[in-house]
Amino acid sequence: MKNTHKLLLGAALLTLSGTLAACGSGEANSDSNHNKVTLMQNTELLSLDNSSVADFTQWNTLENSMEGLYRQDKNNKLAPAMATKVVQPTNNGKTYTFHLRKNAKWSNGDDVTAQDFVKSWQRSVSDKSTSGYNYIFSGVKNADKISAGKADETALGVTAVDKHTLRVDLDHAMPYFNKMMILPAFFPQNTAAVKKYGSKYGTTSAKMVYNGPFKVTGWTGSNNSWKFLRNKHYYNQKAIHLKEIDMKVVQDPNTAHNMFTKGQLDDAQITGVTAQGLQTNKNLRHVTKAGTYYTRLNVAKNKTLSNKKLRRALNLVLDRKALTKKVLADGSEPAYTFVAKGLSTDPTTGKDFAEENQPAETHNVKKAKKLWAEGLKETGKSSVTLSLLGNQDTATKNVNQYIQSTVEENLDGAKVNVESLPKKALSSDVESGKFDMETLFWLADFGDPSNFLSINQSTNPQNYGSYNSKAFDTALTNAAKKDATNTKAYWADMRKAQQVMNSEVPLVPLYSMTESHLVNPKLKGVEYHPVGENDYTRAYLK
Known part of the structure; x- marks a missing residue:
């Protein structure tokens, strides 16, 4: 059954992609008085x-x-x-x-x-x-x-x-x-x-x-x-x-595409399979955002993923290039750090912060298998079942299905149960710690790495994965206080915090945020x- 799930997902992508490519040439109609x-x-x-x-x-x-x-x-x-x-x-x-x-x-x-x-x-x-x-x-x-x-x-x-x-x-x-x-x-x-x-x-x-x-x-x-x-x-x-x-909630990207074609939307955001089939549409616009899609891991002491080796295995088993090119195929790019590419330039090095802090190793199935086996042994288990939560939009469903199939196929003893929940139910489960993994995104509020990193501090109310690292907290505290007016020290603190996350893997970065809009x-x-x-x-x- 491991392979069946993956094959069904691939077949669905190919079938729907071909269908949408054939019908994606429509153009929205503007309001007759140009005021709406x-x-x-x-x-x-x-x-x-x-x-x-x-x-x-x-x-x-x-x-x-x-x-x-x-x-x-x-x-x-x-x-x-x-x-x-x-x-x-x-x-x-x-x-x-x-x-x-x-x-x-x-x-x-x-x-x-x-x-x-x-x-x-x-x-x-x-x-x-x-x-x-x-x-x-x-x-x-x-x-x-x-x-x-x-x-x-x-x-x-x-x-x-x-x-x-x-x-x-x-x-x-x-x-x-x-x-x-x-x-x-x-x-x-x-x-x-x-x-x-x-x-x-x-x-x-x-x-x-x-x-x-x-x-x-x-x-x-x-x-x-x-x-x-x-x-x-x-x-x-x-x-x-x-x-x-006029604003409408449209959760299904295929519905959004159809509404755009009929002139019912002037700007339709599309994702997943729908976006795949419309990459050559004359009305398509890619909007690059300083945002990262990622999978949050619940590292609380009573949770399976409190084991660092299991977390590292999950990080290394996923092929972001395959995810972005074959599953998403919407212009998104792989992400290897939580801080998004394009968010900020480190003024002390002149380099993009995310690029300069990218881990040396990003995908290694052989090493992932080894770490997984060692992690299971350390926890005294021969198998684990992990809950993977996400919202009900199509892109998140497809990404979670990819994670599920990849993990189950490559890591012995791993079973992943995917749940797609309405927003209120999802928020309730996550905030109460009733999850092992959750796929979501973080969009930058302002152009500084602290905007991403700070939500993972142990005292942050949005740290729903219960990450608690003294080295990480210290780096961010130093940046916020004693090094705030010292540019060199401040950015050294930022690099330290990201590198600690790279090592301890409280979350798994997946891909950069690229919005596909039919305009x-x-x-x-x-x-x-x-x-x-x-x-x-x-x-x-x-």
Whole structure:
């Protein structure tokens, strides 16, 4: 049965690839009045409250309906948004003073105030926050104590000096702090709305107000479609061309392709077999993202994969080139480090950080077999059954099937049970540790290796694999504190942390994130950022 599974997957790929190649020449139809486009997300929207949820669909939605202190421009550079300019820190890099636009308004006409940022950050850093993203505030004065429940959220080093002046005090210098301000985690929240709606804030589109170019309407909290309508109070009306963006959740890439062909989508993201068959389509656009697809390993003490040799075997048995060329075939490239290629250049070496830290050995089935046998002996077992979780999108299913067949075929005594779960069930199982492996991706929020590496620190709330390495933690702590203003030492710490991960394998990098989009040729002005979310707010139809 080991070979049967692999053969069925290969046959499905060949059959569907040929079918899609024959029907992939359609072109989307633009809206007749050129004021509306229709887009998609591939997972459901769970919340609009950035203090309660932080995931890809939510952040994409907030990217197009909210703004923070800065935004990214078309050249991927920081540009003023709610702040009047990109500021430089004082107090040896530990104090940032932001002056807010006096013409910045919420969609209900309220002024955007410094207190709106204070309230948002306090809610998000709190130990009561359920977003799993309170760690991102680490470095802001008292943030770590607050997240650990050892201080009240009002102790956070963020102050409304006056209505339009926001001061942020840090525990230590953070050379990438300005870059972080584009993250939805740092977006403001309308103070009056938070008070009015309480625990219901952000649970529907009506229980929110928005300070970006568009406001969300029509989302009830459970439906799979919503609209962005023009926010008449947005400060920069000249930059906005569309009156409406319709959003639909489309989980199946073949459905997305068919909808694009029928003119029902202006930008359809496709993956897996669907993308394979459309690589020569005239409307295909590859969007390279600083993101990594990987398999998280549960290394908790009571779990099978607490054994390092078993983890190393899983890492070496997988052929990333075969995965990207034969299973995905969508323009994706192999990944050998968790930190994504193209994220950042090490200024002390002039090299891409991921490339300079790539392990010397990336695929060796013979060695994987040896390590696996040794690992089983150390655990006192002759066989193991591993649960491999993932979401329900087609690409993840295909990748997990490839992992399953490769592991079972090459590692004696290994059985892998694949489960494809709805988002809520998947999150519940992962957060409670009910898994051995989980395939997912991490997309860069800002252009620094710490953005990837920090989620694997032992104290990070998103460290669901329970990785705990003193050497790894020490390297990142040194980078964040004593070496923060020493460029040479900082990057040495970053390299050390990645190299420790290479050796200890708390996760298995799989492939780089390359999005395949079928794009209406009349759709212009979309800002496809390699770091962060795609920005459709400046889009137009021509």
